[in-house]
Amino acid sequence: xxxxxxxxxxxxxxxxxxxxxxxxxxxxxxxxxxxxxxxxxxxxxxxxxxxxxxxxxxxxxxxxxxxxxxxxxxxxxxxxxxxxxxxxxxxxxxxxxxxxxxxxxxxxxxxxxxxxxxxxxxxxxxxxxxxxxxxx
Amino acid sequence: xxxxxxxxxxxxxxxxxxxxxxxxxxxxxxxxxxxxxxxxxxxxxxxxxxxxxxxxxxxxxxxxxxxxxxxxxxxxxxxxxxxxxxxxxxxxxxxxxxxxxxxxxxxxxxxxxxxxxxxxxxxxxxxxxxxxxxxxxxxxxxxxxxxxxxxxxxxxxxxxxxxxxxxxxxxxxxxxxxxxxxxxxxxxxxxxxxxxxxxxxxxxxxxxxxxxxxxxxxxxxxxxxxxxxxxxxxxxxxxxxxxxxxxxxxxxxxxxxxxxxxxxxxxxxxxxxxxxxxxxxxxxxxxxxxxxxxxxxxxxxxxxxxxxxxxxxxxxxxxxxxxxxxxxxxxxxxxxxxxxxxxxxxxxxxxxxxxxxxxxxxxxxxxxxxxxxxxxxxxxxxxxxxxxxxxxxxxxxxxxxxxxxxxxxxxxxxxxxxxxxxxxxxxxxxxxxxxxxxxxxxxxxxxxxxxxxxxxxxxxxxxxxxxxxxxxxxxxxxxxxxxxxxxxxxxxxxxxxxxxxxxxxxxxxxxxxxxxxxxxxxxxxxxxxxxxxxxxxxxxxxxxxxxxxxxxxxxxxxxxxxxxxxxxxxxxxxxxxxxxxxxxxxxxxxxxxxxxxxxxxxxxxxxxxxxxxxxxxxxxxxxxxxxxxxxxxxxxxxxxxxxxxxxxxxxxxxxxxxxxxxxxxxxxxxxxxxxxxxxxxxxxxxxxxxxxxxxxxxxxxxxxxxxxxxxxxxxxxxxxxxxxxxxxxxxxxxxxxxxxxxxxxxxxxxxxxxxxxxxxxxxxxxxx
Numbered sequence: 001x002x003x004x005x006x007x008x009x010x011x012x013x014x015x016x017x018x019x020x021x022x023x024x025x026x027x028x029x030x031x032x033x034x035x036x037x038x039x040x041x042x043x044x045x046x047x048x049x050x051x052x053x054x055x056x057x058x059x060x061x062x063x064x065x066x067x068x069x070x071x072x073x074x075x076x077x078x079x080x081x082x083x084x085x086x087x088x089x090x091x092x093x094x095x096x097x098x099x100x101x102x103x104x105x106x107x108x109x110x111x112x113x114x115x116x117x118x119x120x121x122x123x124x125x126x127x128x129x130x131x132x133x134x135x136x
Numbered sequence: 137x138x139x140x141x142x143x144x145x146x147x148x149x150x151x152x153x154x155x156x157x158x159x160x161x162x163x164x165x166x167x168x169x170x171x172x173x174x175x176x177x178x179x180x181x182x183x184x185x186x187x188x189x190x191x192x193x194x195x196x197x198x199x200x201x202x203x204x205x206x207x208x209x210x211x212x213x214x215x216x217x218x219x220x221x222x223x224x225x226x227x228x229x230x231x232x233x234x235x236x237x238x239x240x241x242x243x244x245x246x247x248x249x250x251x252x253x254x255x256x257x258x259x260x261x262x263x264x265x266x267x268x269x270x271x272x273x274x275x276x277x278x279x280x281x282x283x284x285x286x287x288x289x290x291x292x293x294x295x296x297x298x299x300x301x302x303x304x305x306x307x308x309x310x311x312x313x314x315x316x317x318x319x320x321x322x323x324x325x326x327x328x329x330x331x332x333x334x335x336x337x338x339x340x341x342x343x344x345x346x347x348x349x350x351x352x353x354x355x356x357x358x359x360x361x362x363x364x365x366x367x368x369x370x371x372x373x374x375x376x377x378x379x380x381x382x383x384x385x386x387x388x389x390x391x392x393x394x395x396x397x398x399x400x401x402x403x404x405x406x407x408x409x410x411x412x413x414x415x416x417x418x419x420x421x422x423x424x425x426x427x428x429x430x431x432x433x434x435x436x437x438x439x440x441x442x443x444x445x446x447x448x449x450x451x452x453x454x455x456x457x458x459x460x461x462x463x464x465x466x467x468x469x470x471x472x473x474x475x476x477x478x479x480x481x482x483x484x485x486x487x488x489x490x491x492x493x494x495x496x497x498x499x500x501x502x503x504x505x506x507x508x509x510x511x512x513x514x515x516x517x518x519x520x521x522x523x524x525x526x527x528x529x530x531x532x533x534x535x536x537x538x539x540x541x542x543x544x545x546x547x548x549x550x551x552x553x554x555x556x557x558x559x560x561x562x563x564x565x566x567x568x569x570x571x572x573x574x575x576x577x578x579x580x581x582x583x584x585x586x587x588x589x590x591x592x593x594x595x596x597x598x599x600x601x602x603x604x605x606x607x608x609x610x611x612x613x614x615x616x617x618x619x620x621x622x623x624x625x626x627x628x629x630x631x632x633x634x635x636x637x638x639x640x641x642x643x644x645x646x647x648x649x650x651x652x653x654x655x656x657x658x659x660x661x662x663x664x665x666x667x668x669x670x671x672x673x674x675x676x677x678x679x680x681x682x683x684x685x686x687x688x689x690x691x692x693x694x695x696x697x698x699x700x701x702x703x704x705x706x707x708x709x710x711x712x713x714x715x716x717x718x719x720x721x722x723x724x725x726x727x728x729x730x731x732x733x734x735x736x737x738x739x740x741x742x743x744x745x746x747x748x749x750x751x752x753x754x755x756x757x758x759x760x761x762x763x764x765x766x767x768x769x770x771x772x773x774x775x776x777x778x779x780x781x782x783x784x785x786x787x788x789x790x791x792x793x794x795x796x797x798x799x800x801x802x803x804x805x806x807x808x809x810x811x812x813x814x815x816x817x818x819x820x821x822x823x824x825x826x827x828x829x830x831x832x833x834x835x836x837x838x839x840x841x842x843x844x845x846x847x848x849x850x851x852x853x854x855x856x857x858x859x860x861x862x863x864x865x866x867x868x869x870x871x872x873x874x875x876x877x878x879x880x881x882x883x884x885x886x887x888x889x890x891x892x893x894x895x896x897x898x899x900x901x902x903x904x
Contacts, residue, residue: 024784029860032780034868040788047795067891070884077877108859110869113876117869120880124887125792133799135894 010052017045025118026111035114039121046122047129055133066130069123077116080109137192137206140176141259143169144252148245155241166244167227170251174220177213184213185607187614191261191325205323207261210611214460215258215389217608218467219382223251225586226377229475232580233373233482243283247377250276254382258389261324263312270308270354273383274301280374281367293366300363304353308390311346314339324393328618331397344398347390348407355387355441358415362671365434372478375430380437380470385463388444392459396618399451408449413545415442420552424652429477429487429560433470436556439549440466443528450531450542457623458527460612464604465512465524468594472509473560475587476502480564482583483576489559490653494569499578501588503565508591510561512598514554516642520598523625525550525641529634547641554645555652562649601625702819705826712829716836736776743769751820756801764794781864 021042028034046066050058147169154162180190194204208216227247234240253272260266275298282294312322318337319327327334334340351357356364367379378384391408398404416439423435440462447459479502480495481487496503508519515525528550532543578584597604605625613623692703742765749762767790774783811819850863850871860866868876 028862028865029869030862032784032862032864034781034862034865036868037781037784037788040785040792044788044791044795047792067887070887074877074880074884077880081873081877110860110866110873113869113873114865117876117880120884124883127887128890129792129796129799131891131894132796135897 007052010049014045014049017048018042021045021118025114028114029110035117036121038114039118040125042118042122043125043129046126050130050133055130059130062126066123066126069119070127073116073119073121073123075116076119077113080112080116083109083112137208137259138194138204140173141206141252141255143173144248144250144255148249148252151241151245151248158241158244159236159238163231163240163244166248167224167231169248170220170223170227173251173255174217174224177216177220180208180213181607184208184210184611187611187620189615196265203262203323204265205261206259207325208259209615210608210613211389211392211615212258214463214608214612215382215385216255218385218464219251219254219258222377222381222467222471222590223247225471225475225589226373228582229376229478229586230371230373232583233478234371235580239283243280243371246276246279246283247373250280250378250383254386257386262322263316263324263327264322266324267305267309267312270350270386271302271305273378273386274298274305274354277301277367277378277383280378281370283371283374284369287369290369293363293369297363297367300353300360304350304360307346307353308350311343311350314343314346318343324397328397334397335401340398340401341403344401344404344407347394347398348411351387351390352411352445353387354390355384355445356415356438357387357411357442357445358418361415361419361438362674364438365431368430368434372430372474372481375434376471376474376478380433380474381467384437384441385444385467388441388448388459388463391445391448392456392616395448395451395456395616399448405449405451408445408451409542410449412442412444412446412449413542415439416446416549417442417545420549420556423556424552424559424648426556427488427490429480429489429492429564430474432489432556432560433473433477436553436560437466437470439553440470443546443549446542446546447528447531450535452531452535453617453621454527454534455531456616457609457613458524458531460609460616461520461527461625462524464597464609465521465594468590468597469509469512469521469557472505472587472590472594473513473557475583475590476506476509477560479579479583479587483579484573489563491570492564492573493567494565495573495576496565497569498573498576499584501578502584505584505588505591506561506565508595509587510557512591512594513557513561514642514645515550515638517638518595518598520594520596520601522598522638523601525638526634529637533633533637543637547637547644550641551645551648554641555648558645558649698819702822705822709822709825709829712833713825716829716832733776736773739769739772739776756804757798760794760797760801763797764790767793781862 021038024033024041025035025038026033028038046058046062049061147166151158158166183190190208192206192208196204227244230243230247234243237243250273253269253276256269257266257273260269278294278298281297282291284290315327315334316322318339319330319334321327321330334343337343353360364379364384368375370379419435419438419442423432423439426432426435444459444462444466447455447462450456477487479499480492483499484492484495486492512519512521515521528546529543532546533539535542602625605623609625610623614620746762746765746769750759750766753759753762767786771783771786771790774780774786850867854860854863854866860870
């Protein structure tokens with residue numbers, strides 16, 4: 001499927017889709033979206049790129065094995081859950097900053113948790129798809 | 137107290153960190169752990185001797201009534217001293233026996249763990265913690281038997297021992313739970329005050345049956361005895377410590393401990409007498425045909441355990457006293473003999489009694505220890521064994537109608553045991569020294585001093601029983617019988633029947649030793665009977681079980697995805713269909729359904745067309761693509777019904793699924809043959825049934841009154857409690873955040889699974 005149109009399109013699609021996935025992740029708390037969907041969209045972005053340019057290209061683009069995203073994401077999710085313990089509240093209590101940040105909006109532990117989910121989903125999807133396409 | 141018990145675990149946990157130090161020089165420090173514990177427990181002796189009972193309670197899970205409560209009375213004291221005392225000697229002994237072994241640190245770790253578990257077992261007042269320590273001893277025993285882990289036989293024996301004692305442990309747990317329910321408490325002391333209540337309880341029969349099964353498996357009673365000879369694959373210190381002096385006596389301990397509570401009934405006594413008597417005679421006869429020193433001692437240990445069960449079963453004051461004394465007698469001489477076996481094996485490289493001889497010329501102190509132990513075992517005056525045997529005969533002689541039969545059994549057993557003792561303790565050291573052993577020399581003192589100490593104790597206690605009578609045996613006797621009758625141990629009872637029987641045993645035993653020479657031929661003859669032995673039957677059962685498991689697994693886990701799906705769907709269809717047919721009035725509330733729109737009709741039409749494509753297409757890619765179309769259509773339906781979150785997720789998932797399918801399928805060869813028509817029709821029918829069923833269910837659910845409490849709660853509290861407006865997302869990241877953590881963990885595990893399975897395959901292909 002290495003047509004020139006697809007190839008060119010994928011180069012533009014990749015950053016756009018990733019940006020879109022982050023957008024989906026950030027708006028998740030108020031509007032449709034969230035870490036899970038966001039993660040899926042980001043992985044689709046990479047998969048499209050790998051279809052157009054070959055797996056090796058995508059891999060060199062990412063620089064590290066996507067599998068590493070899994071533990072990182074898990075840790076972020078777990079830490080955001082554990083953070084309330086430090087201020088003496090029970091596990092997974094939502095903590096929020098007082099004022100909204102520019103662009104991102106309200107920031108709280110839930111957002112970090114969702115980011116963790118986002119990373120894990122990317123890691124899992126890409127690991128599975130890359131491994132399968134390498135092996136077969 | 138808790139530190140004393142747990143110190144073994146703590147040391148066991150620290151040992152891996154200090155492994156280098158222990159392997160070089162540090163191991164000589166380890167014996168001081170049991171030694172200090174011994175001193176600690178011995179310091180309580182005077183108080184115990186005065187009839188005091190000490191309790192130590194630490195809360196653990198108070199809401200379930202499980203506390204770490206420990207109770208130190210005579211019986212616990214005797215065992216605690218045996219465990220720590222023999223433990224000290226065994227720890228010293230190991231220092232030389234396994235010197236330079238690569239796993240020396242590991243060995244000491246297991247040994248400390250075992251010692252701590254065993255201490256916990258005999259000191260626990262709470263019967264649940266008692267069970268936990270009981271299991272810990274089984275587990276540490278498993279590790280110790282399998283210590284030579286490169287020997288398949290050793291691994292097999294370890295597994296056998298674990299499965300037998302572990303199974304018994306489960307029975308014991310069930311028994312303890314029943315007992316706790318019947319008596320209303322898990323504390324033994326509290327149960328003891330409710331003794332009558334328990335004996336009259338409906339479940340009394342079950343309780344004693346379960347306790348028996350636990351005790352018999354642990355203490356190697358017939359027909360569960362066969363794991364013990366196998367357990368002799370372990371290094372000798374282990375055989376000494378676990379499989380003769382302490383762990384196998386855990387079953388005896390349980391029986392003795394529960395005698396005041398559960399004992400005294402006909403069921404209790406008769407069962408114990410029969411099982412004990414069968415075991416002691418059976419194992420004693422087995423012992424005399426063996427040639428391997430360890431094997432001889434293993435069977436004579438089983439026989440001695442049988443004697444103990446038998447004595448507890450007799451249940452008279454005399455017999456219980458005999459049991460108290462015999463526990464100590466046996467521990468002293470049997471541990472000595474085992475340690476000596478270890479020395480002989482270590483120095484000469486064989487344990488075959490037909491080959492060994494004359495070793496006294498090269499290792500005199502060992503020979504002295506062996507001789508003393510053999511004499512104590514034989515029950516020759518003035519050894520401690522003599523007192524023990526006298527008490528046994530006295531107990532059987534005064535046992536009413538069955539006195540002659542029981543005494544006869546006891547005499548027969550003792551003759552065989554005497555023979556076995558001479559075989560292991562006298563034969564290797566007597567006679568001429570074979571030339572091949574002339575270079576043999578005395579081992580390091582840490583090896584030969586321990587057995588000598590034990591053997592000399594056997595003589596000292598015999599000469600001066602007053603040393604232990606008041607402080608040790610009296611409290612043990614009191615905790616067994618629950619009364620304070622004063623006992624009196626003495627060597628000389630005057631000329632009476634008991635003395636006559638003792639002399640008869642001695643004479644006949646020595647005569648037997650003179651006449652019967654163990655040999656290959658004789659041993660071979662006994663092997664014929666193995667066909668009917670419990671071991672063969674148990675092994676057969678085990679084989680049948682694993683065959684059955686293989687068939688069962690082969691049938692259900694056939695490896696074809698389609699068969700799994702068919703099984704699951706078929707089962708669900710039948711189950712749900714039956715339920716719907718039986719008890720549910722099918723009813724669709726048409727008024728609740730919304731109007732059909734043109735968009736929905738179009739989407740459904742698209743779905744139907746793609747289904748037809750999927751089913752009848754001859755190419756996999758077309759089938760996958762049309763499946764994707766169905767998925768996207770479902771997304772549209774979600775959108776129509778205002779569930780954008782679901783639609784988005786469904787959309788991305790479907791995209792990825794199609795990609796995955798394509799990746800996997802793209803490289804497969806073209807269909808060679810289609811499934812047969814018959815199979816396709818069958819699958820079709822099943823699918824139609826299942827689909828209809830789900831449709832009916834969905835409609836049915838709609839007509840049920842809906843409890844919206846939960847969803848209303850989430851909708852209302854999403855912003856107030858979690859500051860989010862997207863309820864779905866708030867549920868995911870906040871209300872049910874813990875679920876999400878687990879879910880993403882599962883995802884990661886799945887990914888790792890795919891990764892490792894495929895990568896492994898990749899590597900093996902590359903190798904070729």
